[in-house]
Amino acid sequence: METYVGSVLLIPLVGALVMPWVSKLGRRAADILAGAVGLAALASCLALVPGAGTTTTLRALGATFTVDGLSLLFLVVINVVGFFCAVYSIDYIGHYGGRAKFYALLMLLIFGLNGVVLVRDLFSLYVFLEVASISSYVLVAYNLEFDGIESSLKYLLLSAVATGMILIAVSLVFASTGTLSFAELKSALAGGPNPLFLFAAALFFAGFGLKAAVVPFHAWLPDAHPSAPAPISAMLSGVVIKVAGVYALTRIFFGIYPAPAQVLKVFLVLGVASMAAGAILAYLQTDMKRMLAYSSISQIGYIMIGLGLGNWLGVVGALFHVVNHALFKSLLFLNSGAVQFRTGTRDIREMGGLENRMPITSVTSTFGTLSIAGIPPFNGFWSKLFIVLGALAAKNYTIAVLTVSFSIFTLGYFLLLQRRVFFGKLNERWRDLKEAPAAMSFAVICLAAQCLLVGVFFNQVVRGLIEPAARVLLGGN
Amino acid sequence: MTLLIGCLALLVLSVVLLGVVRDLLYASAALAAASVLLSIVLFHFGANIAAAFELSVCAGLITVLFVSTVSLTKDSDQKTEARLPVVFMVPMMALFAGLAYFLVRWLAGMLPAPAAQASALTFQEAFWGQRTTDVLGQISLVLVGVFGLLAILRAKSTGRNHE
Numbered sequence: 001m002e003t004y005v006g007s008v009l010l011i012p013l014v015g016a017l018v019m020p021w022v023s024k025l026g027r028r029a030a031d032i033l034a035g036a037v038g039l040a041a042l043a044s045c046l047a048l049v050p051g052a053g054t055t056t057t058l059r060a061l062g063a064t065f066t067v068d069g070l071s072l073l074f075l076v077v078i079n080v081v082g083f084f085c086a087v088y089s090i091d092y093i094g095h096y097g098g099r100a101k102f103y104a105l106l107m108l109l110i111f112g113l114n115g116v117v118l119v120r121d122l123f124s125l126y127v128f129l130e131v132a133s134i135s136s137y138v139l140v141a142y143n144l145e146f147d148g149i150e151s152s153l154k155y156l157l158l159s160a161v162a163t164g165m166i167l168i169a170v171s172l173v174f175a176s177t178g179t180l181s182f183a184e185l186k187s188a189l190a191g192g193p194n195p196l197f198l199f200a201a202a203l204f205f206a207g208f209g210l211k212a213a214v215v216p217f218h219a220w221l222p223d224a225h226p227s228a229p230a231p232i233s234a235m236l237s238g239v240v241i242k243v244a245g246v247y248a249l250t251r252i253f254f255g256i257y258p259a260p261a262q263v264l265k266v267f268l269v270l271g272v273a274s275m276a277a278g279a280i281l282a283y284l285q286t287d288m289k290r291m292l293a294y295s296s297i298s299q300i301g302y303i304m305i306g307l308g309l310g311n312w313l314g315v316v317g318a319l320f321h322v323v324n325h326a327l328f329k330s331l332l333f334l335n336s337g338a339v340q341f342r343t344g345t346r347d348i349r350e351m352g353g354l355e356n357r358m359p360i361t362s363v364t365s366t367f368g369t370l371s372i373a374g375i376p377p378f379n380g381f382w383s384k385l386f387i388v389l390g391a392l393a394a395k396n397y398t399i400a401v402l403t404v405s406f407s408i409f410t411l412g413y414f415l416l417l418q419r420r421v422f423f424g425k426l427n428e429r430w431r432d433l434k435e436a437p438a439a440m441s442f443a444v445i446c447l448a449a450q451c452l453l454v455g456v457f458f459n460q461v462v463r464g465l466i467e468p469a470a471r472v473l474l475g476g477n
Numbered sequence: 478m479t480l481l482i483g484c485l486a487l488l489v490l491s492v493v494l495l496g497v498v499r500d501l502l503y504a505s506a507a508l509a510a511a512s513v514l515l516s517i518v519l520f521h522f523g524a525n526i527a528a529a530f531e532l533s534v535c536a537g538l539i540t541v542l543f544v545s546t547v548s549l550t551k552d553s554d555q556k557t558e559a560r561l562p563v564v565f566m567v568p569m570m571a572l573f574a575g576l577a578y579f580l581v582r583w584l585a586g587m588l589p590a591p592a593a594q595a596s597a598l599t600f601q602e603a604f605w606g607q608r609t610t611d612v613l614g615q616i617s618l619v620l621v622g623v624f625g626l627l628a629i630l631r632a633k634s635t636g637r638n639h640e
Contacts, residue, residue: 063609098628102628108621108624121610123611127611127615130614131614131621138624141629142628144629156539176587195587196584
């Protein structure tokens with residue numbers, strides 16, 4: 001098992017290192033390497049799933065990396081989405097140029113994210129978070145257009161504020177306890193409430209909240225996600241905000257701080273605010289990718305609500321929604337990328353009737369819409385159901401009603417998006433439009449199939465992957 | 478002590494400049510200067526790893542990325558944004574300085590004395606014995622910087638795939 005831990009971490013790093021040399025052999029060689037690296041990292045990660053209930057630690061050359069149920073859940077999310085984004089990029093990234101550099105940065109992004117979930121030390125978490133963050137700043141600006149560069153700068157500046165707050169909190173915790181190890185911090189902080197730790201907790205919350213783009217720390221996301229190339233939008237929305245934000249918040253507030261009631265209330269309040277504000281702002285958009293970006297804020301709200309409920313059903317629902325949102329949101333972003341790739345626009349008002357010209361994109365988008373709206377048997381239904389049941393179990397009926405209401409609202413604005421883009425009369429401009437290229441279609445078909453299969457076999461997914469992660473949070477680590 | 482006070486004064490000055498200048502390139506230079514000065518302060522207090530990290534990543538990598546990105550924007554792309562008049566800077570600075578003073582005093586009162594064991598470690602012991610994981614992260618950060626720069630400075634493709 002230790003070998004797989006090392007593989008999942010090092011394969012993307014080695015892939016990035018050798019990419020410049022391999023790309024000299026030709027375009028296809030770079031494509032094959034990117035796909036092979038993604039697949040090998042994913043296979044190593046899936047090989048760890050049978051041992052989801054146990055903790056595996058790799059110690060090599062003085063470095064320590066640990067996998068438990070929670071880390072494994074996020075590793076699966078990172079590497080599944082990472083692999084399909086790499087495959088999608090084979091046909092997509094050509095018009096941007098710099099194929100090898102793009103793949104290398106994508107691999108380093110995956111390496112950084114894998115590192116974040118494998119370390120058990122606050123400062124190491126910060127270092128790997130920076131690896132992922134700096135890769136994503138460059139990837140957001142990859143199109144070298146003004147909007148991409150401007151969004152990248154905005155993302156960089158706000159992230160710098162977040163990392164500043166995180167670093168101050170890390171310093172305060174280290175100065176008062178003399179340790180940065182999660183396990184030792186947990187014992188040190190078990191003594192009871194201390195104003196200094198509460199101040200550090202507030203800084204952690206603001207810093208990682210900004211990374212997770214929860215309201216009111218969400219200002220960077222609606223610019224950064226639409227401007228990035230589609231596979232990077234999918235990585236950012238599907239994975240980065242979850243690992244850099246949600247994973248870090250849960251690891252700190254459930255693993256180190258013993259999930260105090262005040263913190264859970266903050267999770268709930270920010271969750272409801274994100275769910276509502278994100279959905280309403282998404283409804284108002286006419287830019288397809290911007291709408292998806294606001295919808296990500298709303299979906300992060302559901303995850304925060306589930307965690308804030310603090311009971312078994314709520315936490316299982318939240319963690320299941322992490323997996324589901326990664327699948328359907330990366331699918332929807334990749335589909336929006338396919339539409340933009342062919343039409344050259346993201347403006348919903350200029351589209352219409354694309355279903356006959358792009359049938360694969362249309363059908364897979366319908367799968368994504370039904371999943372995000374929580375329609376059975378798609379995966380989104382089960383995670384939202386768990387969150388609603390968690391609210392009912394906590395006798396928090398307002399939250400339950402709000403969650404169901406905004407889920408219906410989500411269905412409404414996504415059906416509107418589907419109708420405006422794919423259904424209705426074909427806009428004459430798109431008469432000669434063709435379906436997206438093979439690699440792009442393959443990636444979205446696989447993701448759409450996963451949205452359905454995870455929904456149909458939800459029991460196996462929950463038992464095999466979600467519950468071990470929930471046990472780490474609720475039983476402590 | 479004189480070096481420390483001088484560095485702190487220059488640090489404050491560069492941070493003020495960072496907020497006041499209207500040209501992004503000058504702002505990037507001010508940010509780099511602030512990071513270098515902060516590294517010196519961190520070295521002075523014996524926080525060698527933090528200082529090395531601040532110098533390589535913040536002063537080096539981030540500044541280079543900033544300057545490269547800003548260089549790519551044309552003059553015509555720069556929009557004039559509404560700003561507070563400079564006169565408001567003085568009371569705002571005074572307010573933030575006051576808040577910072579009380580916050581630092583409060584934190585200083587709360588923090589225990591530094592553990593003797595931490596300062597007994599040599600740089601080598603700390604770097605190679607205790608923080609190897611971070612060294613791996615640092616190496617990959619440098620790699621990200623190299624690929625990032627190559628990506629930002631690459632020739633822009635003019636090909637269009639859409640119809």
